[in-house]
Each structure stands twice: as structure tokens, then as C-alpha cells.
Amino acid sequence: MANLLDNSLILVDAFSYLYRAYYACPRLSTSSGFPTGAIYGMLNMLRALIFKYQPTHIAIVFDVKGKTFRDDIFTKYKSHRPLMPDDLCIQLKPLKKIIKAMGLPILAISGVEADDVIGTLALEAEKSGHTVLISTSDKDMAQLVTHKIHLINTMNHTVFGPEEIIKKYGVPPILIIDLFALMGDASDNIPGVPGIGCKTAIALLQKFNGIKAIYENLEIISSLTIYNSKNIIKKLKKYKAEAFLSYQLATIKTDVTLNITSNHLILKDPNIDVLRSLFKNFELNKWAAYLDDKKLWRSHKRVNSKQSKEIILKNPIIKSEIYNPEVLNTYFTILDQITLSLWLNKLRHSKCFSLNLETSSVDALTTSIIGFSFSMTPGEAAYLPILHDYPNAPTQLAYQDVLLALKPLLENTKIAKIGKNLKFDRGVLQRHNIELKGMCFDTKLESYALNSINNGHDIYTLAQRWLGYDLTLLAEITKEGKNQLTFSKLSLATATHYAASLADITLQLHYKMWKELEKEQGPKRIFEQIEMPLIPVLSRIEQHGVLINQHLLSKCSQEIGDRLIKLELKAHKLAGESFNLASPKQLKNILFYKNGFKSLKKTANGNLSTSEEVLSKLAIEHPLPKVILEYRSLSKIKSAYTDKLPLMIHPETRRVHTSYHQAVTVTGRLSSSNPNLQSIPARSSEGRRIRQAFTAAQGKCLIAADYSQIELRIMAHFSQDIGLLSAFSKEQDIHCATASEVFGIAFSKVSKEQRQRAKTINFGLIYGMSPFGLARQLHISVKEAKIYVDCYFDRYPGVFQYMKNTRQQALENGYVSTLYGRRLYLPNIQDKNIMRRKAAERAAINAPMQGTAADIIKRTMINIDKWLLQQKHPAFKMIMQVHDELVFEAQIDTVKEASIKICSIMENSENLDVPLRVDIGVGKNWDQAH
Missing domain, CATH: 3.40.50.1010 (5'-nuclease)
Structure with missing residues (x-):
């Protein structure tokens, strides 16, 4: 250079x-x-x-x-x-x-x-x-x-x-014009070749030296297997004029x-x-x-770099104009008591400020705080280091002294705090005896409330999306591999720039996104009344955790291991040779080439698929795919739960502390990780064994409270269908009621099989399932399935009209909404590809119900938590949330009282046109309670 x-x-x-x-x-x-x-x-x-x-x-x-x-x-x-x-x-x-x-x-x-x-x-x-x-x-x-x-x-x-x-960019400067000629540039309205994206454009230019060479060698493209060649050639030919026009426009x-x-x-x-x-x-x-x-x-x-370092070490207040003058913003490092007092005074007199914590790890229960950063004004921020440790590091303020000084500020409810992941910050500070209060804005949740379908609500993605700003990734400054540094080993100059910029950008993002939220009452209500109040609730659940029976899991893991060995031997015998059951390539050869099973589906790369869907169909006629499916299921349970859960037991609390995520799913449902509670099988014997390992402490038991058929009740409310409203109001078994209507038999005569079929119909149709999908679920002909669907809509015309209206609203608006105004965007609702469009239509039907159910249980959690905080010594605690279910740990002598209160809050959290109902179970472990 x-x-x-x-x-x-x-x-x-x-x-x-x-x-x-x-x-x-x-x-x-x-x-x-x-x-x-x-x-x-x-x-x-x-x-x-x-x-x-x-x-x-x-x-x-x-x-x-x-x-x-x-x-x-x-x-x-x-x-x-x-x-x-x-x-x-x-x-x-x-x-x-x-x-x-x-x-x-x-x-x-x-x-x-x-x-x-x-x-x-x-x-x-x-x-x-x-x-x-x-x-x-x-x-x-x-x-x-x-x-x-x-x-x-x-x-x-x-x-x-x-x-x-x-x-x-993937290409040298000389080919940048060609790159934009192919893929276009939305910022300048340069059209490019419609349907040719960045990856395809780069691949073509790496093979051919410019668009002229590409158009001179179209016949060669057809021989390149890495492309969808026919489609690409078609687009290139159709939009040749646009490509060369774009080249002309992009040329400086x-x-x-x-x-x-x-x-x-x-x-x-x-x-x-x-x-x-x-x-x-x-x-x-x-x-x-x-x-x-x-x-x-x-x-x-x-000032050369060596002189710059000397200046930094001599100055207790490090200004970015000294050590990093290329940045627009003014960033300070706080290294003495006078400077800290000045900043604390400014923060105390502000209406709001952004807060960022730099920590030693991502485990809120054990991490140490390396430093704090704050920003009250866009372009200005300060970093307060307290645990940097490297040779010749400037003297920093004492760890405990800083925490004591910050405690009144961070616990002040009148000063609004803005963060990028406040749930984590709250958990860290709680461990340091600081109750973070005044949590009013979280950029991750502001973004999520505005549009949940956007990929990425983290600070780096949001900075690029909203401000056009590329924040430096932490991995870039801490390096990787054997030379990787912890944040505490970074120089104060580097750490200040990084940490202060996070606080600064967090503040700027809030101002930007809040303007948009204020324009939309639905998303704003979701943010203010559901997502933000839920932060401390989830934080408390995470901190409390749940006890795990390690011995039971070890025993279960051993049993599953033995079964896997037997299944592997059985599969080898059925296949006539040994092979790796976990290898899709080897399995493909065994199934399709050696045994001649019919290929049902291909992967995106054109390979024969061995997915669960394919194996399930093949298993109807052949024993080997069935063995493979069972092996996969058990192997997943063993690796994800019976082997892994004991490793997640926290050394200090002896409990497992899952992490809940508010900004992951499109519909508003919570997700969890380490462990993922949402994917533990509920019906299989192995899944029940895992649930048995989730247990209560001595002298206590678990209470599981599960909303009954909540999405069907929401459908009744939305559709105002007389049949559904009547069945729920009379507390009838909705699946028997549907079986009675669809199959034309008396309610009392409905068989167990007919009820199960009606259940599939009820839930299938609210997920937008077609007659083809229903036929596959019930293992019947499409013709027979269509008769069921037609009969269902004849008996429940309100549901049919609701689905029709919802599709139309989705088409007109590009989104559907929950009862509380959460918007669920559907980018493919007008897609020319019929598969993607139909999938979007199915999502449009189900998303308002699933999203409303998510909103209801979140509101319920907030209400229960509020009631628990009013008790001086609560006899029970909320310890888990899984789909429509809440799990509590309660003292044995208070179970009856606790169950009544839980049920009352849950059933009265929303006033629908049909009653909400909750199934309550009690047991020493989760399986018994569930």
C-alpha cells in the first residue's frame, strides 16, 4: 500500500x-x-x-x-x-x-x-x-x-x-463496473440484470473477464454445473440491453x-x-x-504511532482526537475520580443515556465486568475501564469503587436506559448487587417490533441497516486462533474506540428507530407493553434456573447408547453391508443405488435427498428407512440432551440456566438455547424421560400450567364463526365437535380415531394446510381429504371467510397483525413462484393466531411476575416457559393456593369472545406435572 x-x-x-x-x-x-x-x-x-x-x-x-x-x-x-x-x-x-x-x-x-x-x-x-x-x-x-x-x-x-x-467485493477494481452492470445498484436505481445477484455476478466475473466476455461465451456457461445455467443464460439474453446500459451508468x-x-x-x-x-x-x-x-x-x-502511544499513557482522559483522529465522534476514557464525577453528574441530569457493558464472558452468572460505556449525545461517548490487565496499562479506578458509584445511577427509575441487549446487562449487574432500573429502550427489540422478519437484530447488522455504518466486529480487534486476546488485554485506546462506539451507535439507532415506532401504534404497543416489560421477567427466570437429575440422565444416555448400537447392527443387516448411518452420502448409496428405492426428492444441490420427510414415506413400505429414522431420533436426543444437559449444570447454582430469546422467531414466540427447551419431544418415551430429569428441590414440587387449544380459541375469536364460538362457550371437546360436524355423526358417537382425525383437520387448517397436505397427514386420498375440507368449511363458514379476508389483507398490506398489533410481514405474498406464494398465504393464516398466542403468554408472564414481586416471600417461582406452557417451582404446602392463582391470572389475561382455559398439573418432576 x-x-x-x-x-x-x-x-x-x-x-x-x-x-x-x-x-x-x-x-x-x-x-x-x-x-x-x-x-x-x-x-x-x-x-x-x-x-x-x-x-x-x-x-x-x-x-x-x-x-x-x-x-x-x-x-x-x-x-x-x-x-x-x-x-x-x-x-x-x-x-x-x-x-x-x-x-x-x-x-x-x-x-x-x-x-x-x-x-x-x-x-x-x-x-x-x-x-x-x-x-x-x-x-x-x-x-x-x-x-x-x-x-x-x-x-x-x-x-x-x-x-x-x-x-x-470478490473482484478487482477493474471489474467493479462489470459487477454493478450485472447485479445493479438499488441506491442509484441502476437496473442490472434482474435475477442476477451478487454471488452469481461474482462467480461469472471470476470465470470471464467482464460482461463483454460473458456475452461472448454464453454457450460456455451452459456447461458450468455450478450455475443454474439455463435460467442465467435466459436472463442474460433477455436483459442484455439493461446490462450494457447499467455498465454505462456505473462508469465514472x-x-x-x-x-x-x-x-x-x-x-x-x-x-x-x-x-x-x-x-x-x-x-x-x-x-x-x-x-x-x-x-x-x-x-x-x-504524530507517528509510537508518539501517539506515549501521549495516551501520559493523559488520564483519552480523547479520540488524540489516539484515533479519523473518527467523527469524540470518545473519552475515564481513568480518574474527577472525570468520573463529571460524567456521573452529566448522566444524573440526563433524561436518558445508552449503556454498554464489556464483560469477560457471555455467562451472566459468572462473568466479570471489564468496563462500562455511556452516551447521551450522538457522536459523544465515554468508556470507563475497570479490569484491563496488560503490561504498562494505565492505572484504572478500583472495581468495587466504580460499582458503588454507578449503583444509584443505574438503579434510578427516572433516568431512561437504552441498551442493545439489556436482559444480559441486567443479569450481569444483578450478580454485582445492582438492580438495573429504568430499562426503557432496547435496540434489538425496537428492530424486532418494527419487523420481526428482518435477518439480524444485533447492533452490527442494525448499524449497517439503519445508519449505513460498519461497526468493527469484536473478533476483528481481539484476533483469532493462538493470538486471540480477551477484551481485558486490549489497549485502552482500542477498547475505548470499540466500547464507546457501541454506546454511541446504540443511542443513534434508538433515535432513528423510535421515530419509526412512534408512527405505528401496533408495533409501538408491542414494544412498550410486551417486549420491554418482559426483559426483567425472563432475566429472573434465567437466573433461578431449574434442577436437573444428573444420575437419571446418565442412565438414560447409557440406555440410548445401547439401543443405538443395536439399531446400527440391524440397519447393517437390512442393508447387507456395514455403513455409517450418520453419513447422507453413504445412506444415499445404500438406499437408492444398491437397494433401488425410488428417489422422491432432491436437495438444493441436486443430490438425492435422505431427509426425514423422504425416509418417512419410504418407511411405509421398507424397514430400513424406519430403522434409520429411529436411529436419527435417538442419536439427536442423546447428543442434544442426555449427554449435553449434565455439562450445562452451573457449578455455583447446580441448576441449568437456559437463555431465552425475544427477537428470533417471526411470530413473536420465545425461543431458548443452552438448552433448547422448545424442542424436547413431548410425546415420545425418550422425551418424557428427559422431562423426568427436570425436577424440583427438596420440599418442593413443579406446577405445569398449559393453555388448552389456545390457537383454536383465537381462531374462534378472529373468525367469529358461530359453530366454533358455540363449542368453546359450552366447554365442548372441540375435536369431538368438529368430528361430529365433519363426519355427520352424533357428538356422543364420535370414536377415538374420528376425534384424532378431526384434531388433525382443526390444527391443519389453521396452519393453512391444503387438501394435499391433509391427505398426506391422514394417509388418505387427496379426493377424500378435499371432501373433509369442504365439509369443514360448510360447517364453519366463518373460518372460511376469515381465511379469505386474511389472504386479501396480506396481499394488500404485505403483512398480517396479531390481536395486539404485532406485524408479521410476508415478503413472498406476491411472489411469482407459486410454491413461495402459497407458503406465504399459509403463514398469513396461521401467523396472527400463533403470534397472538405468543403475545398472550408473554402478557401472562408479566402479570404473574408482577404479582410475585408484590409478595415479600413468594412461595413459588416461574422457572420455565415452553410454547403455551409455564412451569413453576412451589413449596409443597402451597401448591393448591399457587395453582389457583396461576390459573386465575392465565385465564383472565385476555378477554376473548371465548373463554381461555388452562390445564394444571403437579409433580415432583416436569413429566409428572405435564
């Missing part, structure tokens, strides 16, 4: 900075109300950039309002972009005045974009002997990169040379006529008098102070 400090030219994409600054500092204004956030933020970014690279030449390049030559080529180019906000627009003129007075050259050329001006200057400067650094967030600029022209991303301050471009013009050269773009001395007047007018007091200190743009001499 070229030395960027030698004879360097920096070209700044002004609008890239401008929008970043505007959204980072949205609330800044003068006392008269004139907005200054974009001005303040952009000046900070420019100052940090120049401080770091100390360029000899620089230009700030703006776009000019009006059409460019690309609009003449393609009228829809960037047509989807919204107009610049008014409160940003009015900051442009004063900002340019300030930049000019600072001695920074400004360029703006009509008829072309800033990219074209930057591209022209970059190539000319390279020929003139300059090293060039282009500061932008525009990925199109990657095409300009050479060994002397580099990009610096305004979002994460990463420098990209040719090798970094290949690593990020590098021959713009300019009346200057790069040598004219010298960083000049600032006009102090003009700047002082401008800073005063726009109340930029911090910048006025820079003028007084005579350090507007550059330090008196360049």
Missing part, C-alpha cells in the same frame, strides 16, 4: 459526509432554532481526516443541483431518491462559507456528478506523482482504486487498496473538463477573522476554541 502521508491529495465526497453528519447530529441547532447538526458533524469529520493524514493537497467536491448526462441516458437514474430535507438544505450555504474560510478548496461542476470530478482529479493526480485518498461511502468509487489511489470509507474509516477491494467519467489541476488544490491557511464571525453566528463554540488554541487543522508536527 502506498504511503498515504507522502505528497498526498485527499478528495472528499462532500455529500457522503453531509448526510452522515446530518443523521449523526440531528438535534443540534442554535438558540434561535437554526439547524447546525450537519455543519458541526461535517467539520468534525473533515478535521479528523486532516489530522490523521496531514495532506498537502485537498478538495471538497459537491454535487450540483440539476440533471447530469446520466439522466439523459436513463430517466429513472436516482429517481427514487427523496429530496434533500429542508433543515439540511439550509445548512449548505453557511457550510460552504466556513469550508472556504478554512482554506479548503471547493469544487462543484454542473452536468456531471461529484464522482466524475473526483475520478478525473484522481487519475490526473496519480500521473502527477500524488498519492490519492478518496474519502467516500460510495461503493462505485471502488473502480478508481489503484496502488496509488485508495478509498477511505466514511462510515468505518477503513482504507481500501486493490487487495482490500478484492476481499470486499474520468475526462471531465476542469480549469484546474490537482497541483492547485493546496490546503491554505484559514481566514481566522471570517471563521470567528461564522462560528459565533452559528454558535459553534467548540470550533471557536480551536481558533484560540491555533490548532484548527493540523498539529504543529505529525
Whole structure:
């Protein structure tokens, strides 16, 4: 990589900075109300950039309002972009005045974009002997990169040379234009080739050197087995014109006529008098102070990395402008009592602040706190280290002293706390005798309430999605393999940047997402009334945990191991040879090639499938697939539970502490891990043995409270079907009632088999099951299944109408809603692929019921927890939640009283048009209670 400090030219994409600054500092204004956030933020970014690279030449390049030559080529180019906000627009003129007075050259050329001006200057400067650094967030600029022209991303301050471009995009700079020509660029409305995504485009370009070569070798593509070649060739042929149009649009013009050269773009001395007047007018007091200190743009001499480390060690307050000047934000490290007192005072007088904990592990029950970070204002944050440990580390404040100082602040209910995973933070602090209160906002749950179907609600994904900001991953700074560091071994400079940026971005994300939540009453209600109040409830359940009978599990594991050996021998005998039952490849050869079983399905890669679905069908006629299925089931239970559960027993509590996750499932249901309680089989004998291992402490027993047929009751409420409402109101067995209606027999004459069939119909249809699916479930013909379905809807016309209306609403809105307003988005509801569209329609029918059931049990948990907190010495505790079931640990002499109270709260948590009913069971272990 070229030395960027030698004879360097920096070209700044002004609008890239401008929008970043505007959204980072949205609330800044003068006392008269004139907005200054974009001005303040952009000046900070420019100052940090120049401080770091100390360029000899620089230009700030703006776009000019009006059409460019690309609009003449393609009228829809960037047509989807919204107009610049008014409160940003009015900051442009004063900002340019300030930049000019600072001695920074400004360029703006009509008829072309800033990219074209930057591209022209970059190539000319390279020929003139300059090293060039282009500061932008525009990925199109990657095409300009050479060994002397580099990009610096305004979002994460990463420098990209040719090798970094290949690593990020999969192709060298010379093929970046071709990449966008194929896959398009939604941000600029460049169409590309519809249906060709990033992976396919990269694969094609790695094989062929550009789109011209691709179109010259279409016949070769058909021979490449790694592609869906026929489909790709079809798309390439159909959209050839769009591909070459996109190539033209994505190409940066590098021959713009300019009346200057790069040598004219010298960083000049600032006009102090003009700047002082401008800073005063726009109340930029911090910048006025820079003028007084005579350090507007550059330090008196360049600071190398060694000198920078010396500065850090000598200063108790580490400012990012000293050790990390490339960042926009101002981050501090708190190392002395005076600084801590100042920050505590600011935090105490704030309405809200974001909180981030850095810990030694992800186990809230045993972890130590390495440090805290806080942010009250976007762009400003502080890191308070208390447990960093490495040679020559600066002296830090005492661990216990810091906890005592923070305790009143963190337990203050009047100051709102914003976090990115507050349940974990609460659990950690609880162990340190701090009850985190005022938990009002969690970015993970804000994102989840807005749209549960989005992939990823973690801070890194959200920062990119909402702010266009690439946060540094922890793994990147702690390294990997044998050189991996713990967070406590990181230098304070590195740790401060990382931890403070998390607090800063968490705050910015909250402001951004909260604006969207306030527009939508349903998602906002879900967030405020269900998801946030549930955090301490789940935290208490996790902390209490559940006792495990380790001896029983060991015995069960041994028995299953013996059965697996016998099943393996049986499978070998049936197959006529030995093979690895866990190998899909070997199993495929045994089933389809040696024994000639009919192939029923293929995997995505085109291989013959040996999935559970396929084996279940084959098992009807052949014994070997049945043996394989049993082997797989037992093997999974052994590895996931009987072997693993004893290893999860906590050494301090002697209990298992599962982790509950609120932001994983699409419908709002809770999920759990370590162990996953939701997937323990309920009906098999092995599953019941596992449940027997979940036991109560001495003198106590378990109470299991399970909502009875809650989704069918919700269907009755939603559909207002008279038949369903009547059956539930009369407390009839709903499956017998359905059997009576569908099979046309008296209620009292319904057989056990008929009831089971009716149960399959009831639950199948609320999951949107088709006659084909029902036929497969009941092992009957599709014709007979269709008769059942038609008969069902004849008897329950309200259900039919509800399903029809729900499909239509989903089609119109793109989502369906639960009773409380949780939105369940359906991106494939208008998909041209009939399989995906039908799946989305089935989800549209079931999601409101499953989602409402999830909302009800969450509200129930909140209500029960609230009642328990009112008791000085509660006789029972909530210890598990699994689907529609809650499990409690209670003193034996209070079981009757506890059961009555639990049942009352659960059945009255929601006022549906049919009664909610709860089945209560009691036992020494979970299986007995269930």
C-alpha cells in the first residue's frame, strides 16, 4: 500500500459526509432554532481526516443541483431518491462559507456528478506523482482504486487498496463496473440484470473477464454445473440491453473538463477573522476554541504511532482526537475520580443515556465486568475501564469503587436506559448487587417490533441497516486462533474506540428507530407493553434456573447408547453391508443405488435427498428407512440432551440456566438455547424421560400450567364463526365437535380415531394446510381429504371467510397483525413462484393466531411476575416457559393456593369472545406435572 502521508491529495465526497453528519447530529441547532447538526458533524469529520493524514493537497467536491448526462441516458437514474430535507438544505450555504474560510478548496461542476470530478482529479493526480485518498461511502468509487489511489470509507474509516477491494467485493477494481452492470445498484436505481445477484455476478466475473466476455461465451456457461445455467443464460439474453446500459451508468467519467489541476488544490491557511464571525453566528463554540488554541487543522508536527502511544499513557482522559483522529465522534476514557464525577453528574441530569457493558464472558452468572460505556449525545461517548490487565496499562479506578458509584445511577427509575441487549446487562449487574432500573429502550427489540422478519437484530447488522455504518466486529480487534486476546488485554485506546462506539451507535439507532415506532401504534404497543416489560421477567427466570437429575440422565444416555448400537447392527443387516448411518452420502448409496428405492426428492444441490420427510414415506413400505429414522431420533436426543444437559449444570447454582430469546422467531414466540427447551419431544418415551430429569428441590414440587387449544380459541375469536364460538362457550371437546360436524355423526358417537382425525383437520387448517397436505397427514386420498375440507368449511363458514379476508389483507398490506398489533410481514405474498406464494398465504393464516398466542403468554408472564414481586416471600417461582406452557417451582404446602392463582391470572389475561382455559398439573418432576 502506498504511503498515504507522502505528497498526498485527499478528495472528499462532500455529500457522503453531509448526510452522515446530518443523521449523526440531528438535534443540534442554535438558540434561535437554526439547524447546525450537519455543519458541526461535517467539520468534525473533515478535521479528523486532516489530522490523521496531514495532506498537502485537498478538495471538497459537491454535487450540483440539476440533471447530469446520466439522466439523459436513463430517466429513472436516482429517481427514487427523496429530496434533500429542508433543515439540511439550509445548512449548505453557511457550510460552504466556513469550508472556504478554512482554506479548503471547493469544487462543484454542473452536468456531471461529484464522482466524475473526483475520478478525473484522481487519475490526473496519480500521473502527477500524488498519492490519492478518496474519502467516500460510495461503493462505485471502488473502480478508481489503484496502488496509488485508495478509498477511505466514511462510515468505518477503513482504507481500501486493490487487495482490500478484492476481499470486499470478490473482484478487482477493474471489474467493479462489470459487477454493478450485472447485479445493479438499488441506491442509484441502476437496473442490472434482474435475477442476477451478487454471488452469481461474482462467480461469472471470476470465470470471464467482464460482461463483454460473458456475452461472448454464453454457450460456455451452459456447461458450468455450478450455475443454474439455463435460467442465467435466459436472463442474460433477455436483459442484455439493461446490462450494457447499467455498465454505462456505473462508469465514472474520468475526462471531465476542469480549469484546474490537482497541483492547485493546496490546503491554505484559514481566514481566522471570517471563521470567528461564522462560528459565533452559528454558535459553534467548540470550533471557536480551536481558533484560540491555533490548532484548527493540523498539529504543529505529525504524530507517528509510537508518539501517539506515549501521549495516551501520559493523559488520564483519552480523547479520540488524540489516539484515533479519523473518527467523527469524540470518545473519552475515564481513568480518574474527577472525570468520573463529571460524567456521573452529566448522566444524573440526563433524561436518558445508552449503556454498554464489556464483560469477560457471555455467562451472566459468572462473568466479570471489564468496563462500562455511556452516551447521551450522538457522536459523544465515554468508556470507563475497570479490569484491563496488560503490561504498562494505565492505572484504572478500583472495581468495587466504580460499582458503588454507578449503583444509584443505574438503579434510578427516572433516568431512561437504552441498551442493545439489556436482559444480559441486567443479569450481569444483578450478580454485582445492582438492580438495573429504568430499562426503557432496547435496540434489538425496537428492530424486532418494527419487523420481526428482518435477518439480524444485533447492533452490527442494525448499524449497517439503519445508519449505513460498519461497526468493527469484536473478533476483528481481539484476533483469532493462538493470538486471540480477551477484551481485558486490549489497549485502552482500542477498547475505548470499540466500547464507546457501541454506546454511541446504540443511542443513534434508538433515535432513528423510535421515530419509526412512534408512527405505528401496533408495533409501538408491542414494544412498550410486551417486549420491554418482559426483559426483567425472563432475566429472573434465567437466573433461578431449574434442577436437573444428573444420575437419571446418565442412565438414560447409557440406555440410548445401547439401543443405538443395536439399531446400527440391524440397519447393517437390512442393508447387507456395514455403513455409517450418520453419513447422507453413504445412506444415499445404500438406499437408492444398491437397494433401488425410488428417489422422491432432491436437495438444493441436486443430490438425492435422505431427509426425514423422504425416509418417512419410504418407511411405509421398507424397514430400513424406519430403522434409520429411529436411529436419527435417538442419536439427536442423546447428543442434544442426555449427554449435553449434565455439562450445562452451573457449578455455583447446580441448576441449568437456559437463555431465552425475544427477537428470533417471526411470530413473536420465545425461543431458548443452552438448552433448547422448545424442542424436547413431548410425546415420545425418550422425551418424557428427559422431562423426568427436570425436577424440583427438596420440599418442593413443579406446577405445569398449559393453555388448552389456545390457537383454536383465537381462531374462534378472529373468525367469529358461530359453530366454533358455540363449542368453546359450552366447554365442548372441540375435536369431538368438529368430528361430529365433519363426519355427520352424533357428538356422543364420535370414536377415538374420528376425534384424532378431526384434531388433525382443526390444527391443519389453521396452519393453512391444503387438501394435499391433509391427505398426506391422514394417509388418505387427496379426493377424500378435499371432501373433509369442504365439509369443514360448510360447517364453519366463518373460518372460511376469515381465511379469505386474511389472504386479501396480506396481499394488500404485505403483512398480517396479531390481536395486539404485532406485524408479521410476508415478503413472498406476491411472489411469482407459486410454491413461495402459497407458503406465504399459509403463514398469513396461521401467523396472527400463533403470534397472538405468543403475545398472550408473554402478557401472562408479566402479570404473574408482577404479582410475585408484590409478595415479600413468594412461595413459588416461574422457572420455565415452553410454547403455551409455564412451569413453576412451589413449596409443597402451597401448591393448591399457587395453582389457583396461576390459573386465575392465565385465564383472565385476555378477554376473548371465548373463554381461555388452562390445564394444571403437579409433580415432583416436569413429566409428572405435564
